Amino acid sequence: MGKIIAIANQKGGVGKTTTTVNLAASLGVLEKKVLLIDADPQANATSGLGIDVEEVELGTYQLLELTQKAEETIIKTDSPNLDLIPAHIDLVAIEIELVDKDDREYMMKKAISELRDTYDYILIDCAPSLGLLTLNALTAADSVIIPIQCEYFALEGLGKLLNTIKSVQKVHNPNLDIEGMLLTMYDQRLRLSNQVVEEVRKHFADMVFDTIIQRNVRLSEAPSYGESIIKYDASSKGATNYLNLANEVVKKNKEIA
Numbered sequence: 001m002g003k004i005i006a007i008a009n010q011k012g013g014v015g016k017t018t019t020t021v022n023l024a025a026s027l028g029v030l031e032k033k034v035l036l037i038d039a040d041p042q043a044n045a046t047s048g049l050g051i052d053v054e055e056v057e058l059g060t061y062q063l064l065e066l067t068q069k070a071e072e073t074i075i076k077t078d079s080p081n082l083d084l085i086p087a088h089i090d091l092v093a094i095e096i097e098l099v100d101k102d103d104r105e106y107m108m109k110k111a112i113s114e115l116r117d118t119y120d121y122i123l124i125d126c127a128p129s130l131g132l133l134t135l136n137a138l139t140a141a142d143s144v145i146i147p148i149q150c151e152y153f154a155l156e157g158l159g160k161l162l163n164t165i166k167s168v169q170k171v172h173n174p175n176l177d178i179e180g181m182l183l184t185m186y187d188q189r190l191r192l193s194n195q196v197v198e199e200v201r202k203h204f205a206d207m208v209f210d211t212i213i214q215r216n217v218r219l220s221e222a223p224s225y226g227e228s229i230i231k232y233d234a235s236s237k238g239a240t241n242y243l244n245l246a247n248e249v250v251k252k253n254k255e256i257a
Contacts, residue, residue, distance in 0.1 A: 002033075002119040003253060004112070005179055006141040010164075011157045012128040014149045015184035015213060017044045018223070019245075020125035022238070023145075025228030026246035028081035032120040035074065037063075037112070038087035039133050045125040046086040049077045050226030059086040064094050064107045064136065070115050079228055083119075095132040104132060105172050109140035121249075130164050138165065139172040143179035148200060150186040150193040150212075155200070179252075182245065184213040211245040213238070 007020045017040065024036040038045040039060050043053045062068040063085055073085045098104040108124075115122060124137040138144060144165060148154050169176050181204055187193045201208050213219075219238030222229045229238040 002035075002116045002122055003143070004116070004122045004124065004141045005249075006124040006126055006134075006137040006144045007147065008126040008134055008137065008144050008161065009147055009157075010128055010130045010134070010161055011153075014147045015182075016128065016147050017042075017048060017125050018219060019145065019147050019182060019184065019213070019242075020123050021045050021048045021223070022219075022229050022242040023245055023249070024082055024121075024123050025079045025230045026239075026242045027121050027123075027249070028079050029230055029243065030246055030250060031081060032246075032250065033081050033118070035083045035085065035115060035119045035122045036077075037085045037108075037122065037124045037137075039091075039108070039124050039137050040087060040127040041089055041091040041133075042127070043087040043089065043091070044223065046084065046088075047226060048223040049079065049082075049084055049228065051075065051077070051084065051086050053086070053088055056086045056088040059088055059091075061088060061091045061094055063111045064098065064133075066107060066111060070111050079231060091133070098132055105135050105139045108136040112140060130160070134164075135168065135172075138168045138176060141173070141176060143177040145179045146181045147184045147213075148181055148196075149184050150190075150196040152192060152196075154196045155203075178207055179249070180209040181207050182209050182211070182213065185215050186212045187215045209245060209248055211241060211248050213241045213245070216241075 027034045058073045126134045126137045216238035218233040218236035222232035
């Protein structure tokens with residue numbers, strides 16, 4: 001049975017979509033069967049995998065409305081072993097449309113439960129907010145990865161996210177775990193970056209991944225070509241970082257199993 005992991009942080013610009021796309025592609029390279037669900041109306045994960053957002057007809061919107069079977073919303077990507085449920089700007093409307101529905105927090109869980117046996121990992125790229133879309137993702141997920149950038153405001157808003165996770169555990173999903181906190185945008189030359197790493201490791205200890213994602217120009221360039229870092233430049237520091245992260249995730253889940 002596959003594991004569902006949400007990648008969430010309501011703070012924008014922390015490397016959330018970069019992490020979702022490149023972790024998904026790296027797990028695919030490790031011969032794991034992976035599904036990426038783009039649950040962000042900005043649809044950056046969709047375009048980052050080379051899919052023209054304007055041409056998306058079926059995707060996360062229809063999945064959450066339960067108007068299509070989950071399999072009908074899945075498209076193949078050019079990355080090995082990686083499928084995608086794409087997003088479109090119309091996903092913006094979903095929070096308003098779901099608000100009056102019963103069990104509105106459980107729409108994604110209902111929709112994707114049948115896909116667990118098809119994939120080793122299902123990764124959900126969450127919107128940079130703590131709204132209904134993110135709540136759906138956390139309710140459906142087994143665990144959550146929290147990207148934290150190695151910058152001044154790194155811990156700002158983290159308390160709010162952890163409170164949301166606790167509240168989801170209490171009300172909607174008692175089995176939700178924190179897969180790990182991932183330090184991103186690290187620059188070893190900067191004292192501030194090193195201070196943030198030290199601070200996060202001191203406060204959260206074993207909850208923090210050993211892998212740190214370093215600042216890398218190739219990592220920033222890859223999405224503009226509609227490619228993961230693995231496809232764009234497999235020899236780059238960014239590709240090495242994400243392959244290390246994928247190995248860490250796989251190893252951790254083997255130990256749990």
